[in-house]
Amino acid sequence: MPVPEGSVPDDGDALVVLRGVDKHFGTLHVLQSIDLTIRRGEVVVVIGPSGSGKSTLCRAINRLETIDGGEIRIDGRPLPAEGRELARLRADVGMVFQSFNLFAHKTVLDNVTLGQIKVRKKDRRSAEERARSLLDRVGVAAQADKYPAQLSGGQQQRVAIARALAMDPKVMLFDEPTSALDPEMINEVLEVMRQLARDGMTMVVVTHEMGFARSAANRVVFMADGRIVEETTPEEFFGNPRSERAKDFLSKILHH
Amino acid sequence: MFDFLEGYDLLGAFWVTVQLTFWSALGSLVWGTLLAAMRVGPVPLMRAFGTAYVTVVRNIPLTVIIVFTSLGLFQTLGISLGADRFTTINFRLAVLGLTAYTSAFVCEALRSGINTVPLGQVEAARAIGLSFPQILRIIVLPQAFRSVVGPLTNVLIALTKNTTVAAAIGVAEAALLMREMIENEAQLILVSAVFAFGFICLTLPTGLLLGRLAKKVAVKR
Ligand SMILES: Nc1ncnc2c1ncn2[C@@H]1O[C@H](COP(=O)(O)OP(=O)(O)OP(=O)(O)O)[C@@H](O)[C@H]1O
Ligand SMILES: [Mg+2]
Numbered sequence: 001m002p003v004p005e006g007s008v009p010d011d012g013d014a015l016v017v018l019r020g021v022d023k024h025f026g027t028l029h030v031l032q033s034i035d036l037t038i039r040r041g042e043v044v045v046v047i048g049p050s051g052s053g054k055s056t057l058c059r060a061i062n063r064l065e066t067i068d069g070g071e072i073r074i075d076g077r078p079l080p081a082e083g084r085e086l087a088r089l090r091a092d093v094g095m096v097f098q099s100f101n102l103f104a105h106k107t108v109l110d111n112v113t114l115g116q117i118k119v120r121k122k123d124r125r126s127a128e129e130r131a132r133s134l135l136d137r138v139g140v141a142a143q144a145d146k147y148p149a150q151l152s153g154g155q156q157q158r159v160a161i162a163r164a165l166a167m168d169p170k171v172m173l174f175d176e177p178t179s180a181l182d183p184e185m186i187n188e189v190l191e192v193m194r195q196l197a198r199d200g201m202t203m204v205v206v207t208h209e210m211g212f213a214r215s216a217a218n219r220v221v222f223m224a225d226g227r228i229v230e231e232t233t234p235e236e237f238f239g240n241p242r243s244e245r246a247k248d249f250l251s252k253i254l255h256h
Numbered sequence: 257m258f259d260f261l262e263g264y265d266l267l268g269a270f271w272v273t274v275q276l277t278f279w280s281a282l283g284s285l286v287w288g289t290l291l292a293a294m295r296v297g298p299v300p301l302m303r304a305f306g307t308a309y310v311t312v313v314r315n316i317p318l319t320v321i322i323v324f325t326s327l328g329l330f331q332t333l334g335i336s337l338g339a340d341r342f343t344t345i346n347f348r349l350a351v352l353g354l355t356a357y358t359s360a361f362v363c364e365a366l367r368s369g370i371n372t373v374p375l376g377q378v379e380a381a382r383a384i385g386l387s388f389p390q391i392l393r394i395i396v397l398p399q400a401f402r403s404v405v406g407p408l409t410n411v412l413i414a415l416t417k418n419t420t421v422a423a424a425i426g427v428a429e430a431a432l433l434m435r436e437m438i439e440n441e442a443q444l445i446l447v448s449a450v451f452a453f454g455f456i457c458l459t460l461p462t463g464l465l466l467g468r469l470a471k472k473v474a475v476k477r
Contacts, residue, residue, distance in 0.1 A: 064382060084387070087382075087387050088385060089385075090382060090383055090384070090385045093383070095379075095380070095383040097376060097380065099374075099376050100376075101374070101376035101377050101379065101380035102380070103377055103380070103395055104374075104377065104475050104476070104477050105398055105399050105402065114384070114386075114394070115385060115386070118390055118394065119384060119385040150476075160380075163380075163384065164383070167384055167385065
């Protein structure tokens with residue numbers, strides 16, 4: 001695996017570590033001995049053709065998907081198999097989905113307080129206080145008492161980000177957070193993510209938004225057919241891709 | 257014209273019907289929800305039990321179940337459900353039988369409601385660290401119930417009418433009184449009409465009320 005100088009993982013500061021991670025769906029080998037280290041405060045963009053395993057990688061990191069081999073450590077601790085321990089660890093890993101997945105029968109405010117109260121055991125008052133400040137931070141404070149269906153896609157996704165942040169996660173995973181959005185709403189979500197990156201949040205972002213990758217990512221991971229094919233800085237990747245797969249992929253998405 | 261009604265406790269009989277319906281509805285709501293939880297849960301043994309229960313119970317005639325509670329549970333095994341008077345024993349046995357039967361239908365209605373909750377919401381709930389019981393209780397079931405108020409209303413109406421089977425083990429509800437009156441009185445058609453009207457009085461408002469509720473609580477997506 002080509003690891004360029006300057007981004008050689010310093011394991012002392014490693015927050016998420018994948019070692020030889022394997023995953024099959026039936027006969028399909030979707031993750032093939034993946035090695036990846038994400039350091040504290042780092043923003044890693046994962047990019048690659050459809051079906052290359054990007055979503056599966058994200059889902060494996062907070063164990064929405066089990067793995068068949070290898071090891072995943074979060075902040076030095078291996079992922080527990082099941083139960084309470086796993087739930088606690090999941091709360092430390094925020095996840096933002098392509099389809100927002102807000103709780104449809106709960107108000108925006110309740111979406112953001114729920115985890116704080118039920119998982120972090122905070123009292124309602126401080127949970128609401130925190131929720132309102134987070135909603136303010138992502139620019140949807142005025143929508144606090146509405147239901148998700150009453151919000152635009154961009155607003156819903158920002159609420160989803162606030163919901164994940166409310167757990168005070170150590171790392172945030174984004175799986176194509178802007179793919180389901182109308183073009184005019186993409187930027188409002190990306191701007192929130194850029195701000196998060198500036199504030200030092202550790203982030204793994206699956207996205208095809210080149211602008212975001214260039215402006216916010218420390219590193220680009222290029223996946224194809226269940227493998228990490230290239231792992232380098234955004235400048236290197238977009239300016240001077242090494243593998244044929246990456247060149248081919250970039251020429252396709254840049255000419256669309 | 258309605259002289260033949262004299263000497264019969266019509267209201268009393270329908271009151272027993274209402275009580276049978278109420279307690280059985282309550283029981284089958286609880287047991288049906290538990291069954292549905294088992295069927296969607298992660299424990300293989302519970303899933304198997306839930307599936308087997310629903311399959312078996314749905315395919316047995318209610319009369320057989322009710323008669324079994326009396327002949328099997330009470331007269332053979334001596335289970336009297338904590339009552340000592342015959343009428344109370346039979347009433348409780350009937351509630352037990354009706355609950356056992358109706359909960360299979362509640363479970364199936366609820367399960368179709370659970371299937372309307374997008375999987376993504378469950379994953380989001382897992383991702384913030386909620387446990388399986390919490391997800392079921394806070395995210396899935398509230399939305400499932402709201403989407404199946406209609407089907408559950410049908411189950412409730414069917415249950416109201418099914419309480420007449422309790423007559424088979426001598427519970428003094430409406431159908432038992434009807435049988436008695438048909439034997440004693442000449443106005444066969446009128447007697448039947450009175451009881452039909454009585455049941456409509458019970459089920460029609462239920463249907464209308466719950467129909468409104470269904471619209472009101474529907475989750476917008
Ligand atoms: N639950 C599943 N069962 C079976 N196959 C699956 C499942 N989830 C994903 N796959 C398959 O695994 C492969 C990798 O899927 P994955 O969703 O990780 O790709 P991706 O890189 O995120 O693609 P996209 O850009 O389309 O989102 C695909 O071929 C997909 O069809
Ligand atoms: Mg994907």
